[in-house]
Amino acid sequence: MQRASYGLAQVVVRELKARRRLAGAGVTVLAGKGNNGGDGLFAAALLARRGMRTTAILAAADVHPEALAAFTAAGGRTFRLEPGNAEELAVMCAGADVVIDALLGTGARGGLRDDSAELVASLQELRPRLVVACDLPSGVDANTGEVHWPVLDADMTVTFGGIKAGLMTDPGEGCAGRIELVPIGIEEFLRAEGPEVRRMTALDLGSVLPKPGRRAHKYSRGVLGVVAGSPRFAGAAVLSVHAAALAGTGMVRYVGPESAAGLVLAPTPEALWESEDPGRVQAWLLGSGVDGEEQVDRARTAAAAALTADLPVVADAGALSLLPDRCPPHWILTPHAGELATLLGSLPSTGEVAVTRDDVESRPLHFVRQAARETGATVLLKGATTLVASPSGVVFSQSEGTAWMATAGSGDVLAGVLGALVAQSAEAVKEDDGAYARLGLNPEDRWAAVAAVAASVHGRAGVLASADFAGGPLTASAIMAAVPRVIGSLNAEYDRTRP
Ligand SMILES: NC(=O)C1=CN([C@@H]2O[C@H](COP(=O)(O)OP(=O)(O)OC[C@H]3O[C@@H](n4cnc5c(N)ncnc54)[C@H](OP(=O)(O)O)[C@@H]3O)[C@@H](O)[C@H]2O)[C@@H](O)CC1
Numbered sequence: 390m391q392r393a394s395y396g397l398a399q400v401v402v403r404e405l406k407a408r409r410r411l412a413g414a415g416v417t418v419l420a421g422k423g424n425n426g427g428d429g430l431f432a433a434a435l436l437a438r439r440g441m442r443t444t445a446i447l448a449a450a451d452v453h454p455e456a457l458a459a460f461t462a463a464g465g466r467t468f469r470l471e472p473g474n475a476e477e478l479a480v481m482c483a484g485a486d487v488v489i490d491a492l493l494g495t496g497a498r499g500g501l502r503d504d505s506a507e508l509v510a511s512l513q514e515l516r517p518r519l520v521v522a523c524d525l526p527s528g529v530d531a532n533t534g535e536v537h538w539p540v541l542d543a544d545m546t547v548t549f550g551g552i553k554a555g556l557m558t559d560p561g562e563g564c565a566g567r568i569e570l571v572p573i574g575i576e577e578f579l580r581a582e583g584p585e586v587r588r589m590t591a592l593d594l595g596s597v598l599p600k601p602g603r604r605a606h607k608y609s610r611g612v613l614g615v616v617a618g619s620p621r622f623a624g625a626a627v628l629s630v631h632a633a634a635l636a637g638t639g640m641v642r643y644v645g646p647e648s649a650a651g652l653v654l655a656p657t658p659e660a661l662w663e664s665e666d667p668g669r670v671q672a673w674l675l676g677s678g679v680d681g682e683e684q685v686d687r688a689r690t691a692a693a694a695a696l697t698a699d700l701p702v703v704a705d706a707g708a709l710s711l712l713p714d715r716c717p718p719h720w721i722l723t724p725h726a727g728e729l730a731t732l733l734g735s736l737p738s739t740g741e742v743a744v745t746r747d748d749v750e751s752r753p754l755h756f757v758r759q760a761a762r763e764t765g766a767t768v769l770l771k772g773a774t775t776l777v778a779s780p781s782g783v784v785f786s787q788s789e790g791t792a793w794m795a796t797a798g799s800g801d802v803l804a805g806v807l808g809a810l811v812a813q814s815a816e817a818v819k820e821d822d823g824a825y826a827r828l829g830l831n832p833e834d835r836w837a838a839v840a841a842v843a844a845s846v847h848g849r850a851g852v853l854a855s856a857d858f859a860g861g862p863l864t865a866s867a868i869m870a871a872v873p874r875v876i877g878s879l880n881a882e883y884d885r886t887r888p
């Protein structure tokens with residue numbers, strides 16, 4: 390607890406310094422009855438000893454006694470939250486340079502209640518200057534990221550020992566701001582337990598991104614068959630094929646109507662076109678923009694061929710309705726929240742209970758796991774934070790992108806990047822001592838890692854492309870154009886820093 394509160398106080402000092410508000414700063418801590426409130430009060434005591442004006446709002450009759458004693462001994466003022474004074478206290482809190490939210494931590498059941506809920510709802514409206522959440526924003530479920538409103542949106546969350554699953558999963562992640570991890574000595578234990586939700590670091594990405602050997606040729610580097618687009622939605626095929634080519638696959642074979650093929654080949658003359666059977670491929674990308682009987686038939690034929698030949702498949706958009714009864718883990722589905730709701734509704738186990746887009750957005754971790762478990766496929770759920778679940782329950786969370794990426798065609802680019810990585814990675818995933826095995830993943834969970842790599846590369850490409858425009862808006866084409874630079878810099882960083 391001392392390490393946690395010391396780490397919290399240090400981060401607050403650093404943050405105030407960066408904002409040039411350190412001298413004589415006003416600090417208010419909202420303290421609940423558990424150890425989270427204790428951490429907040431001990432941290433505020435340290436800040437009081439540095440000369441800051443510290444105030445505690447005590448949200449329970451019996452807060453952590455030692456922490457409260459330390460706080461008052463350091464000169465902190467206390468106010469008790471009582472029926473009827475929440476609004477008045479909220480106005481007072483809003484004037485502070487920093488508000489520390491230490492109402493509820495990992496021991497919470499449900500969300501803020503009664504007066505605490507009223508205080509936080511009022512304070513949220515008043516938009517305090519700087520909010521730092523202690524361990525996690527109060528009201529966010531540490532294990533699932535599900536949120537019991539109201540929650541005070543944090544600018545940053547100082548979390549202890551390990552990054553909780555709920556801070557890597559929306560909607561919780563959306564309330565947490567920047568995450569700062571403070572080690573408290575339990576990290577080895579947590580590592581042994583294995584993380585609930587994983588996140589690929591730049592080093593992880595560099596270790597698994599496919600790199601051609603000296604004797605590589607286009608066939609050895611992975612041939613991707615693509616059934617995408619249609620006369621009506623030709624753009625989806627144009628984008629996914631070009632993105633796949635940029636993400637380093639040896640060759641793309643496009644299967645579709647001649648009218649779409651003309652458009653596809655114009656920006657990507659490297660691709661080959663077949664109206665029907667494309668010959669040998671290492672993987673398939675099915676679905677983006679597939680529409681109309683003929684193109685749906687091509688996607689269905691390719692899906693059946695993939696199943697027979699045991700080839701990996703990326704199933705996007707239209708192909709989500711062409712799945713076999715049971716998919717293998719090397720089928721990677723890429724729905725957004727609305728498509729996942731539809732998919733879940735079509736499964737026998739959930740068909741009785743309608744799942745809506747809102748349900749998926751409120752409980753993405755729950756539903757992505759359910760979809761993977763029940764389809765047998767690896768499921769990548771697109772969103773501000775992209776979650777990837779393997780059928781065994783292993784989950785990756787990647788959140789590198791920017792909100793500007795919520796633009797038409799962005800998902801087609803992701804599908805193309807993922808298709809390219811899948812076509813190139815099929816051999817590496819099978820190796821017992823290869824890069825994926827070194828991540829400590831069982832073979833069936835490695836496809837989720839491949840999908841997480843694609844999500845991360847896509848997100849990083851969006852950020853890089855937006856930076857080219859001083860952080861401005863993006864098109865899908867701009868995201869796509871940045872993909873080779875992202876792959877190049879991740880590989881270079883890995884070569885520079887690998888163990
Ligand atoms: N674990 C570790 O190794 C370390 C943990 N550390 C810290 O401890 C924190 C966890 O502390 P914690 O277990 O005391 O939980 P926390 O959330 O502060 O309080 C829960 C209490 O509040 C109550 N309560 C429950 N729900 C409620 C609700 N909805 N609304 C109102 N009240 C509610 C409930 O009491 P009850 O209602 O059952 O009487 C319960 O007693 C963790 O986040 C981190 O900050 C660090 O110091 C480093 C090491």
Ligand SMILES: [K+]
Nearest residue numbers: 490493525527
């Ligand atoms: K908290």
